[in-house]
Amino acid sequence: MRIVILGPPGSGKGTYSSRLANKLGIPHISTGDIFREEIENGSELGRSISSYVSNGKLVPDDIVNRVVEKRLSREDCMKGFILDGYPRTINQAEFLDAFFKIDAVINLNVPDEVIVRRLSSRLICRKCGAIYNRITLPPKVDEVCDICGGELYQRDDDKPEVVRERIRIYKKEVAPLLEHYRKAGVVFDFFYEPDESGRDASPDSVVEKIVKALKEFLG
Numbered sequence: 001m002r003i004v005i006l007g008p009p010g011s012g013k014g015t016y017s018s019r020l021a022n023k024l025g026i027p028h029i030s031t032g033d034i035f036r037e038e039i040e041n042g043s044e045l046g047r048s049i050s051s052y053v054s055n056g057k058l059v060p061d062d063i064v065n066r067v068v069e070k071r072l073s074r075e076d077c078m079k080g081f082i083l084d085g086y087p088r089t090i091n092q093a094e095f096l097d098a099f100f101k102i103d104a105v106i107n108l109n110v111p112d113e114v115i116v117r118r119l120s121s122r123l124i125c126r127k128c129g130a131i132y133n134r135i136t137l138p139p140k141v142d143e144v145c146d147i148c149g150g151e152l153y154q155r156d157d158d159k160p161e162v163v164r165e166r167i168r169i170y171k172k173e174v175a176p177l178l179e180h181y182r183k184a185g186v187v188f189d190f191f192y193e194p195d196e197s198g199r200d201a202s203p204d205s206v207v208e209k210i211v212k213a214l215k216e217f218l219g
Helices: 013-024 031-041 044-053 061-072 090-099 112-120 160-183 203-218
Strands: 002-006 028-030 081-084 104-109 122-125 131-133 187-191
Touching: 002 013, 002 160, 013 028, 013 081, 013 203, 028 031, 028 061, 031 044, 031 061, 044 061, 061 090, 090 160, 104 160, 104 203, 112 122, 112 160, 160 187, 187 203
Parallel strands: 002 081, 002 104, 028 081, 104 187
Antiparallel strands: 122 131
């Protein structure tokens, strides 16, 4: 099963993808993870990626495409994969189409205010980088890391007004990509639902629903 997962920042793409991968027995492939692996290996591609990332620039499509193609050629992808963070552009989508038939594009629909609440509640340890959430995963002692005792802080891009702008930019950028896949008839819209208490449902329960709906979608 070849799957692409789309969703704005804070929609749960990474969390759900890793759990889906375990359930379906296929690898979860994140472009961020591939980039880090190539950079750590010191490969030619890694050096190219590093030169862009270190200068705060977007990695060009041709390099991203080569990195993804290299990763998808591995044996563990023979039965399928879940792509997280790729494709981001029509150019990338068309490149992917030339090599693989995508079975489903999971489009995570999460209300803007839910995302703002999730991300604006996030805290990060200055020392070890551990991630907490004031609502779903609070530290035992307020503003103090459970692991190393470091100070917890909120990133500037997790502030509510910045999160709303990130969502706006995402929707604008993803619209052509969604249209491309809707024409192919492979988009599966998954709509956010809180649990019975009105809080965020647990990732495991959400993934159970995604798997069930996905099987129905694919027939």
